Amino acid sequence: SIQDSDLIILALPISQIINFMSKIKNISKSKSLIIDVGSTKLKIAKKADELKLNFVGTHPLAGSEKKGLAFSSDELFNNSKVLITPTKNTDKRAVSKIKLFWKRLNAQTVIFSPKHHDKILSYTSHLPHLTAFCLINSIPKDFLAFGASGLKDTTRIALSDVQIWSDIILSNRKELLNSLSSFEKQIKDLKRIIQKGNNKQLIQILKKSKNKRRIIV
Numbered sequence: 001s002i003q004d005s006d007l008i009i010l011a012l013p014i015s016q017i018i019n020f021m022s023k024i025k026n027i028s029k030s031k032s033l034i035i036d037v038g039s040t041k042l043k044i045a046k047k048a049d050e051l052k053l054n055f056v057g058t059h060p061l062a063g064s065e066k067k068g069l070a071f072s073s074d075e076l077f078n079n080s081k082v083l084i085t086p087t088k089n090t091d092k093r094a095v096s097k098i099k100l101f102w103k104r105l106n107a108q109t110v111i112f113s114p115k116h117h118d119k120i121l122s123y124t125s126h127l128p129h130l131t132a133f134c135l136i137n138s139i140p141k142d143f144l145a146f147g148a149s150g151l152k153d154t155t156r157i158a159l160s161d162v163q164i165w166s167d168i169i170l171s172n173r174k175e176l177l178n179s180l181s182s183f184e185k186q187i188k189d190l191k192r193i194i195q196k197g198n199n200k201q202l203i204q205i206l207k208k209s210k211n212k213r214r215i216i217v
Helices: 012-029 042-051 092-104 114-138 143-147 149-159 162-172 174-195 201-213
Strands: 007-010 035-037 055-060 079-083 110-111
Touching: 007 012, 012 035, 012 162, 035 079, 035 092, 042 055, 042 114, 042 201, 055 092, 055 114, 079 092, 092 110, 114 149, 114 162, 114 174, 174 201
Parallel strands: 007 035, 035 055, 079 110
Antiparallel strands: 055 079
């Protein structure tokens, strides 16, 4: 039970994590160490500090669009990164324990502030999901039967849980609007080059994107 737990892991949509924290405050042991696995951190961290919980924010960069026990894997975290997001109020000993916890699951830990975490993830995770949602919605339904692996690969994450992603998007609204503006600029620039029929500029953009994609291991 929660009352007897030394470690409590909150694996819920963001809004539910925040709401559940108040309940945990009243029923858990004062020494219970609490972590979460949410995809945004700033609002969660502020709530934990407000409640003075023994809390360490974490975000494992692993998983898929599928959910449920049927898709569980004991190798899920192998060679993955886990972002740990302490605040000035976070107990350093608790951070050390949680780093060891993730290390035992074969994950590499990286420490960021909650705010910096949310800025990075708005580009590397949240924006790709939004582009997948928009991409699939922009295609006429009658054309979808002719989509090959390219379409399937680029829109796979559009199959993600809608409640979880609604929470993620709205909880990181400020940073996500900035990343969306950056994406909109890229679309406008590409559209202008296509309209002009400028092959040289088009090749430059395609080469640049190809080289940046190679950075991702």
